[in-house]
Amino acid sequence: MGQEHAAHLPGSKGVLRGDRQRRPRPDRAAAGARERRRQRRGRRARADRARAARADGAAHESLNVPVVQVEGLARRYGEREALSDVSLRLQSGQTLVVFGPNGAGKTTLLRVLATLLRPHAGSVEVLGAPLPQQAWSVRGRIGLLGHEPLLYRELTARENLRFHARLHRVKLSRVDELLERLGLDGRADEPLRTLSRGMVQRAAVARAVLHEPELLLLDEPRANLDPAAIELVEPLIGPAPGRTRVICSHDPHGGISEADQVLGLRAGCVALLRERARVSVEEIAGLYR
Ligand SMILES: Nc1ncnc2c1ncn2[C@@H]1O[C@H](COP(=O)(O)OP(=O)(O)OP(=O)(O)O)[C@@H](O)[C@H]1O
Ligand SMILES: [Mg+2]
Incomplete structure (x- = not known):
């Protein structure tokens, strides 16, 4: 892949001409993007679970459900x-x-x-x-x-x-x-x-x-x-x-x-x-x- 293409890969901004060892390899860049997507999904799932737990909490307070039963x-x-x-x-x-x-x-x-x-x-x-x-x-x-x-x-x-x-x-x-x-x-x-x-x-x-x-x-x-x-x-x-x-x-x-x-x-x-x-x-x- 030429350097003009490499410049469009995620994370490739600022790669210097001739600075071969610092240029991200396409397979690594794709793996990195996959990992970031996986982490974003994990964060979203955790936030959803936390929201659901807070909603459950609010519901249990408003319904006067015992805290321990x-x-x-x-x-x-x-x-x-x-x-x-x-x-x-x-x-x-x-x-x-x-x-x-x-x-x-x-x-x-x-x-x-x-x-x-x-x-x-x-x-x-x-x-x-x-x-x-x-x-x-x-x-x-x-x-x-x-x-x-x-x-x-x-x-x-x-x-x-x-x-x-x-x-x-x-x-x-x-x-x-x-x-x-x-x-x-x-x-x-x-x-x-x-x-x-x-x-x-x-x-x-x-x-x-x-x-x-x-x-x-x-x-x-x-x-x-x-x-x-x-x-x-x-x-x-x-x-x-x-x-x-x-x-x-x-x-x-x-x-x-x-x-x-x-x-x-x-x-x-x-x-x-x-x-x-x-x-x-x-x-x-x-x-x-
Ligand atoms: N990890 C364990 N493995 C096996 N038996 C256990 C274990 N933990 C507690 N027991 C037993 O369960 C029973 C209740 O123990 P527990 O520690 O709940 O008593 P406790 O009321 O807190 O006592 P204390 O006032 O000494 O703290 C006891 O017979 C104890 O030996
Ligand atoms: Mg005890």
Whole structure:
């Protein structure tokens, strides 16, 4: 192909006469164009899915569909039944606090709601999406703060959060804002493995709320935090309009005070499910006897 033709190929603008090695080969140029078309299609499909998910979200709010609706949920690990016949509903803006002794199934419930574990029986809907079928459509609207920080130990807090910001298409300035609000900016550029447990927990809080999720799933969220840190995290994980929360707790007084509904689990079964006003601290204590 002569150079006058090469000048019309996509990407060939500015090819210099005699600069043979920099001239794109036609097969490469066509492959490049195909790849760009494929990427554009991928971006359009992702945008369509996100639009559909937002429309679903808006529909579920306007119809007053519960943010969490669970019916007859069961989940096993091998032979061990971790949850059996659990049913509950949670409306937008409400907080459900889950109590129960070690091994009662609290974390398992949170992981099912976070779309990380499939239900083995029963039905689970989160933000209007049935799980696991439509898990993809709601993952970006859920924030999970678990027992594990879900952060890379070799990366710094800032690098970890920037990684998650890119995944959620969140502005990188939000990372700096959160690091400052959580009092981590002085240590944000050291590997996570060199930070104290409380500092790592602060970084984990930042990760969970980075994308301002509508549903927050918090597993003992104040574990390892000092009183000053508890105050700092409060605006980020505390009650807020449009923020629905499920919190696992071992603190009857503190837990009841922030609950709209209280769930007590025992050996994977619902032992108690009631509005806060109708639950006493003694009843919660009774779950542990
Ligand atoms: N990955 C796993 N593999 C096998 N069994 C598991 C697994 N995770 C949890 N289990 C079991 O499932 C049951 C419920 O565990 P889960 O972690 O949900 O309890 P929990 O209420 O969160 O307890 P804790 O208060 O100690 O955090 C327990 O018997 C536990 O041993
Ligand atoms: Mg747990």
